[in-house]
Amino acid sequence: MDLLSSKWLVNLLVCWFFIGVGCNSVEKKIYVHLNYTIPCVRLLNATHQIGCQSHLSGNVGVLHVLESEENLDWVLRSGLNPPYLVILESPLFTRSIMMKLKNGSSRVAGVAVVAANANPPDGFSPHTNCPNENTGVYTESYDPAMSHCNVTVWNPLGNGLSYEEFDFPIFSMKDDNDTLVIRQCYMDHNRAVNGSTPQYPLCAMQLFSHMSAVTNTATCMRRNDINFSISPEMVCDPLGDYNVWASTKPLNNTAKGHKDGERVVVAAARLDSRSFFFDVAPGAQSGVSGFVALLAAAHALRNATQEAPPPRNILYAFFQGETFDYIGSSRMVYDMQNNQFAVDLDNIHSVLEVGQVGLRAESKLWLHSDPVSRKNSSVDEEVKKLIQNLQSAATDLNVSAEVPNVSQPLPPCSFQRFLRARPIPGVVIEDHQSAFTNRFYESMYDNAEHLNISYPSNLTLEEQLEFVTDTAMALTEVATMVARTLYAQAGGAESQRNNINADRQIVTRMLYGFLVRSNNSWFQQLIPSDLMSHLTDTPTNFYVGVAPQTSKPTYLVQYLLANLTGSTVNITQENCQNQRESEEDKENKHMYFYVWAQGAALPNSTEREGFCTRSTARLVKAMSPAFDLREYTSKDYSTWTESRWKSIKGRIFLVASHELEMVTLGVGVGVLLTSLLLTYFMSSKADILFSSGREPANATY
Ligand SMILES: *[C@@H]1O[C@H](CO)[C@@H](O)[C@H](O)[C@H]1NC(C)=O
Ligand SMILES: *[C@@H]1O[C@H](CO)[C@@H](O)[C@H](O)[C@H]1NC(C)=O
Ligand SMILES: *[C@@H]1O[C@H](CO)[C@@H](O)[C@H](O)[C@H]1NC(C)=O
Ligand SMILES: *[C@@H]1O[C@H](CO)[C@@H](O)[C@H](O)[C@H]1NC(C)=O
Ligand SMILES: *[C@@H]1O[C@H](CO)[C@@H](O)[C@H](O)[C@H]1NC(C)=O
Ligand SMILES: *[C@@H]1O[C@H](CO)[C@@H](O)[C@H](O)[C@H]1NC(C)=O
Ligand SMILES: *[C@@H]1O[C@H](CO)[C@@H](O)[C@H](O)[C@H]1NC(C)=O
Ligand SMILES: *[C@@H]1O[C@H](CO)[C@@H](O)[C@H](O)[C@H]1NC(C)=O
Ligand SMILES: *[C@@H]1O[C@H](CO)[C@@H](O)[C@H](O)[C@H]1NC(C)=O
Ligand SMILES: *[C@@H]1O[C@H](CO)[C@@H](O)[C@H](O)[C@H]1NC(C)=O
Ligand SMILES: *[C@@H]1O[C@H](CO)[C@@H](O)[C@H](O)[C@H]1NC(C)=O
Ligand SMILES: *[C@@H]1O[C@H](CO)[C@@H](O)[C@H](O)[C@H]1NC(C)=O
Secondary structure, three states: OHHHHHHHHHHHHHHHHHHHHOOHHHHHOOOEEOOOEEEOOOEEOOOOEEEOOOOOOOEEEEEEEOOOOOOHHHHHHHOOOOOEEEEEEHHHOOHHHHHHHHHOHHHEEEEEEEOOOOOOOOOOEOOOOOOOOOOOOOOOOOOHHHHHHOOOOOOOOEOOHHHOEOOOOEEEEOOOHHHHHHHHHHHHHOOOHHHOOOOOOEEEEEEEEEEOOOOOHHHHHHHHHHHHHHOOOOOEEEEEEEEEEEEOOOOOOOOOOOOOOOOEEEEEEEOOOOOOOOOOOOOHHHHHHHHHHHHHHHHHHHHHHHHOOOOOEEEEEEEOOOOOOOHHHHHHHHHHHOOOOOOOHHHEEEEEEEOOOOOOHHHEEEEEOOOOHHHOHHHHHHHHHHHHHHHHHHHHHOOEEEOOOOOOOOOOOOHHHHHHHOOOOEEEEEOOOOOOOOOOOOOOOOOOOOOOOOOOOOOOHHHHHHOOOHHHHHHHHHHHHHHHHHHHHOOOOHHHHOOOOOOHHHHHHHHHHHHOOOOOHHHHHHOOHHHHHHOOOOOOOOOOOEOOOOOHHHHHHHHHHHHHHOEEEOOOHHHHHOOOOOOOOOOHHHHOEEEEEOOOEOOOOOOEOOEEEEEOOEEEEEEOHHHHOOOOOOOOOOOOEEEOEEEEEEEEEEEOOHHHHHHHHHHHHHHHHHHHHHHHHHHHOHHHHOOOOOOOHHHOO
16 A cells, blocks of 8 residues: 555656646657568678668657758758658659668668559669579589670679668658648648758657678577577578479379489479568569469460370479579479489470560560580580570460570570589570560569559459459460470370460469459468468568478468369368378378368358368478578578568657757756655655554565
8 A cells, every 4th residue: 555655646747747748848849650661671692681670679769851962961961860761753763862871870770661552654673683693503613704694794783782782771651641641741840941950859750670690691590590499499590491292193292303204304493582571572573473384384284284294294393492593493402302202303304494484575576595504515405405495385376486696595484403413404484585574673663563464444343353364364375385395305196286276364363363463252262261361451461480480372382283283072071171081091191182161152152162182292302401401501492591580560659859858857856855755755654644553465566
């Protein structure tokens, strides 16, 4: 009782003091929490850290809405109230401005970029202009004249911003109510009118994105180890995910390593993408166009490979983490070399990779190959056959597939990692002859709009799912060409080939599902019910994420591949989920993967009729071998890690001047001291002051 009474008294006193001294300005401070903020986060490799971060307690700066590049002078030199938190419209999010802010970072508390509602007309790529420069096949020792994009700069628009390090937070904000509030607050309080100095209180913003990891991967992995012995608190995690693969003839997945007599044609595509900001990586042209074409090709081949199986197997491989120094493909090649995969490198007949194929100028495709390995005549012969197969498939389809200058090296692609291991014949299909046609490579603008995918406004969601766009039609042609070529590569009969056709409705739905909304009735049918939460009403994010988690797109691609290449089996849900066809069956799990898909909703009901799909679609680890080998400074394998963080948030409020804050603080300290004395006095004299008898000791507060 005594403690409670004295606390109450102190509170009363404090309130009284504050009201008396004008501390009500504290109460009037407005805090608006920003609702949609996407940060740029810190990543680390063997030697560097890149990305952004705030102080532990967030960075606070006076808001400044940048109107033009000239206006930077206010932020960097003339403004009287640094540090500033700079609001940028997306056209001003350029390398030139960002590097000036980085150089003047003592006066910059952070940057918030207002996302554009339409793609910039001139293109924008925050990636490097020579992607995966050091981890492809073109090293100094392979061919010095081709290393470092010496012959072709693949991504000429790449400004490298994604690989810079900033020591302030950078957030992306949707152009919505949040930004309205910010602009209004800036206009009301901070804008310097006619050269006058803005008066306090000023509108300020605070961004939190503190990152736990520093310096480089070796350092943070060491700290992980130290921390782990005390408490399981990690500071960084390796980037990684799972590759998805399937084969036309089932392979015993338990028996790893070489399989005698098995010849496989590898059909590859990449899954992942990235952008400057953490979880917006739509990857429409860079990833989706290629893997959707390959999925549709795999579907087109289902009947032909079952009814008239060609002598060679076809292995579909979808690689994750390729953006970050080929995590997925380097892992699969490593596993093949170490007898950890269902087949090994000796089993590989050839490789056909589907790269960026979403935007074809004059409906042309380009067939890229490696000039160095083709110096070997047997490799050259196989490459020529493959090109011929592709071109004859193209001729029947009215697509033109041409070969770029023979001395041009391969563009960045997963196939480079196979070539790094040994000379294997292979071709990479692209929509560009030399430099990328993709003006938005690894940016948030590589989206449906970029691929000209749009829908008439009077369509319902279900109608959009089925609406065939020109892009879908063009991609269906590519898929058919890929499918027919793969059949020929696998040694299939020519008479069968022209019956193989990709389904444009399937391509249409996949483009919608990945680029517009994965939460659609088709995707819902194909997945197990526990993955419903993975479906979203927004475009899919293809940023790779951290190992050993499986990202949403990886699951979606696995279940799509299962549905498109597998068959339904009439077995119970329990057997299906236990990877067997009957209680006695112990063998099929080595050969097949079973999925209990939830199926379509019954009419007028939320109940669904599930079914079991049997396929060869499996996941296999896509984590850089550098982490298994504990070689954190590896030059051969990806060393990228992602820092952990505790909170990502932003808010705006009004700040008083330093003088006023000092007065407030002084008064606060005075009140505190007085109240401490008072408390001391009262609790020592409590018996006298409150003589109503004591409560039992355990009733204290
Ligand atoms: C960086 O800022 C310093 C002054 O702080 C200036 O002298 C220098 O020219 C700036 N460098 C660049 C590249 O802008
Ligand atoms: C490319 O490499 C060759 C041989 O190393 C060199 O002579 C040439 O100048 C380089 N070209 C460019 C554009 O760097
Ligand atoms: C790490 O990343 C930085 C920034 O992109 C790059 O300059 C450096 O070469 C990379 N280090 C390695 C070992 O790849
Ligand atoms: C934005 O503000 C308007 C009016 O203030 C409100 O009607 C609308 O729902 C808000 N939108 C969001 C996304 O909060
Ligand atoms: C953020 O969301 C909350 C609740 O959804 C809403 O009350 C608030 O007004 C929103 N803030 C802004 C700036 O729109
Ligand atoms: C700023 O200056 C212009 C012309 O010098 C004048 O018309 C305008 O009223 C001024 N604005 C304010 C807010 O003082
Ligand atoms: C698959 O391989 C495992 C391990 O070698 C073996 O036990 C199993 O019988 C094989 N299954 C089939 C169907 O070949
Ligand atoms: C595959 O075969 C089934 C039945 O044999 C048939 O219904 C289906 O239309 C065929 N699909 C294609 C793409 O030819
Ligand atoms: C949508 O509008 C177009 C004309 O603008 C019309 O041709 C089409 O039939 C309409 N579709 C539906 C589903 O109403
Ligand atoms: C694929 O999914 C569809 C539902 O969209 C279903 O009708 C079909 O049976 C599935 N096929 C396989 C092989 O699972
Ligand atoms: C599936 O199996 C059950 C029991 O074995 C049988 O009653 C049913 O008719 C089968 N369904 C189909 C579509 O074959
Ligand atoms: C579903 O509901 C609609 C309207 O509620 C009704 O007209 C229709 O007959 C129902 N269908 C079935 C299969 O029960």
